[in-house]
Amino acid sequence: DANERAFQTRIEADIKIEPKDWMPEGYRKTLIRQISQHAHSEIVGQLPEANWITRAPTLERKAILLAKVQDEAGHGLYLYCAAETLGVSRDQLLAQLHSGKAKYSSIFNYPTLNWADVGMIGWLVDGAAIMNQVPLQRCSYGPYSRAMIRICKEESFHQRQGYDALVKMCLHGTPEQKEMAQDSINRWWWPALMMFGPSDAQSVHSAQSMAWKIKINTNDELRQKFVDQTVPQADYLGLKIPDPDLKWNEEKGGYDFGEIDWDEFYQVIAGNGPCNKQRLSDRVKAWEDGQWYRDGLMAHARKKAERRSAAAA
């Protein structure tokens, strides 16, 4: 088809696709799913982190965490806006999230159980997200690419602050703080690796997404890169990564690591993680409890508009 060939030519020439451009239906649908999933992740991702705002151990850490969660909610906003350029409304996307139809990053189905988890999320979870997002700054869809650029700037800052919190605990901390950080990485390491998705062999839609340049690297590529980047950082912290098979491979110039528990991976995606039910019911409750508020604001906006027209008339 001529449209499709022209479209693919633009992609290959690294010319951005913008909202008004023709695009294959599959491209549009895939992007809506991918962008909204990312947006939902920012929204739901507030919960495990906000869980420690009231208990942050210093005023400074409380401020840092408030700023981080605020940023992430903001990222959610950019992403919903980007998705809306593809012909879907935020309310529709939220309805999919609340009904359980739409997915969000599984990592947020794990509980934050101690203060080190807050730093750990910054270091590992944001770190893994960045690994995925940096290449997407070059993705083919203009609004998504620009949202990624804005987000990546802030995300690196968050990662550094998370790592800094762990440096404080691991290198300048008490024995209990070190234990807390070790307990934390014991729980978060494998779920962080799972953030990169199934192995390439199991990954169904990758080829088309890569051709459309809305996926830039394969799951396994990013996962390997993440491990190679992160292991030295863990060594610096003096934390032991909970993988007995982790080993430097001189030949490949990277780390060999153990097999992910794919059973746990699929269970969590299927809704059986420790926090799936709680996360979703918290978001649904916030939405339902807030109906009167949104209705109130809309009613007032209408009244104001009516008064303005009446005054003009």
Added chain:
Amino acid sequence: DANERAFQTRIEADIKIEPKDWMPEGYRKTLIRQISQHAHSEIVGQLPEANWITRAPTLERKAILLAKVQDEAGHGLYLYCAAETLGVSRDQLLAQLHSGKAKYSSIFNYPTLNWADVGMIGWLVDGAAIMNQVPLQRCSYGPYSRAMIRICKEESFHQRQGYDALVKMCLHGTPEQKEMAQDSINRWWWPALMMFGPSDAQSVHSAQSMAWKIKINTNDELRQKFVDQTVPQADYLGLKIPDPDLKWNEEKGGYDFGEIDWDEFYQVIAGNGPCNKQRLSDRVKAWEDGQWYRDGLMAHARKKAERRSAAAA
């Protein structure tokens, strides 16, 4: 009237009036009000104390407080039962409490702000209550008199445990614990004195109640007795009673003490104490939220009865 004269003769002969006996309507009404007010006090009185169960500083103190609150709820039960012998139902009495019509002891409209308050309530509040209740063991109405006997046994135990908790804090405690106890008595002393009601000069219905032997001593008599008994106990604890006019009066063989802030007294009775709204709304919420539970139990009881008759038939 012959009935009234016979009734009054029994009273004066210290023969108990029982539910089936003739009694003046005023006697019945006054007793219902007095007994139900006492019952409501036990119920509402759970709240300031239950407020510290989850934060009790040792397992032993947690157990003691749970036992105390349980006892008080039990006292409420005895008293509602005693009131019901006068031809009113518990549900009717609760409806009066929840509507704000019926009163309960104002002391429970004050907040419990630190752990010493728990001991303070045992020592001063239960102490004041006992001062009132011990004579009532001899009151003229049988069911009320017998309820008072049961209650007094347990109440003295509670008072001793409260005082014991304060001995621990004041005589064997850290400076912070002593400060905590002093702060506590600064807030509870005057409200405890207010528990004895208005001064005799302002006390409207006392004469008739005393003739009927449902009030044995005057407000001021009991208040004086309480002060005389309690001041040495405070001295023993090393606590300073917040009354600059407190002074031993050799001539009367008791303490002179300062004027109660009657404005505060009447404000709290009128609903403007620190916790009035909260206490009432907590009780109303418990009642309303529990409607389905009570209905469920009743429905089941009916089903069981129906099945039994059906089986017998």
Added chain:
Amino acid sequence: MTADALCQFALRLGDNCLILAQRTSEWIGHAPVLEEDIGLANVALDMVGQTQLWLGLAGELEGRGRSADDLAYRRDAGAFRNLLLVELPNGDFGQTIMRQFLFDAWHHALLKGLTRSAERRVAEIAEKALKEVSYHLARSTDLVISLGDGTDESHRRMQAALDELWPYTGEMLTQDEVDDTLAAAGIAPALETIAAEWTAHVADTLDKATLRRPPPGHMHRGGKRGVHSEHLGYILAEMQFLQRAYPGATW
């Protein structure tokens, strides 16, 4: 190894009682009827007593000089060994009663088995606790039946409670290494036996209560080995405040 396992086991039992007593205590003064303020206080009181016994034993076995109070008030969440079931929010009163029932049915069966423990201290504690827990079980069983077979609304709430809590019932019935070690040593009964008794009693009760047992599904775990839900941290912050704020004070 057996001593370590027994210490873990005693912590588990003590922490179950402690955290469940905490949750239950939140209802005092707010229950649907006075009889329940009394009933719940009674159950909580029993559980605090059992906490003192089990954590006392754990402290002895641990040999670090920690008392029951030290263990209750000075450990952070990762060191607690209670089941996830007991730390969940109370929900409505139906969920609280359902939780109590599902726990009592296990607790009772386990304590019965423990009265025959090869370890004398365990058998003694179990003997004391069993009397109280037999009463707890009779009470919660009755309530589940009455509310399940009550009104449409009470039935609905009890069913919702059962569906909500069911995924948390697997943890107490599933034997792990600690349980293996103690069963092998004759100190604790094999959880298989307990599970069978639990299943039978629960099925019988649900039947009388006209409640539908949820289908088999995923079971949440982690509490027994210190991986809790996000709820426990808040429970402990409240519970431990005075001891942490006033270290060295006696009360």
Added chain:
Amino acid sequence: MTADALCQFALRLGDNCLILAQRTSEWIGHAPVLEEDIGLANVALDMVGQTQLWLGLAGELEGRGRSADDLAYRRDAGAFRNLLLVELPNGDFGQTIMRQFLFDAWHHALLKGLTRSAERRVAEIAEKALKEVSYHLARSTDLVISLGDGTDESHRRMQAALDELWPYTGEMLTQDEVDDTLAAAGIAPALETIAAEWTAHVADTLDKATLRRPPPGHMHRGGKRGVHSEHLGYILAEMQFLQRAYPGATW
């Protein structure tokens, strides 16, 4: 005497910001719209910054070597000096916004006055805070008007919130000895002036919001002198846990 009064005053301002930031933070991730998760986080973040400034000043004046963090994390409830208004439970979102509005109207007027303080450190802090609080006030004023003059339900909820919180507005407008001392020293404005400005702005806003100002009545007091409600203890138990559980750790 003036130094003591100023220390108390700084504690009051810092504690107001701290406790209100705590309460506000409870909404993050649970607000009615994403824009409010962001908006509330922003307000809370500003208030944490102001907490650091005011409690920092209080610590300096006190001269016992206590930092802002020491004051925030190591005092028990009786030593806190915040208004009762800010420690109340959040209620529904309408009550949270109404509380913020009633507080902002006072806070803004007070900070304006404080920029002219005879005490340089106070004027500097007030200058920084005023920018942020002007924005807070504009935001909360807008929201009160929009929700008051929105739907029947939003109107009802805002009126209920106003009625509920009104008895807690007297405390911030009533001058006590500390306020007297500082007004006399030109360090803080007379509360009469602040009260007049507050009353005017609140009346104007309620009018636009079609809300009915509650009749004069009893006003609750105590927070400014350390006699709080039963709520503050729980807020602190949660907030202070890590510092109390891990004394000597730096984060």
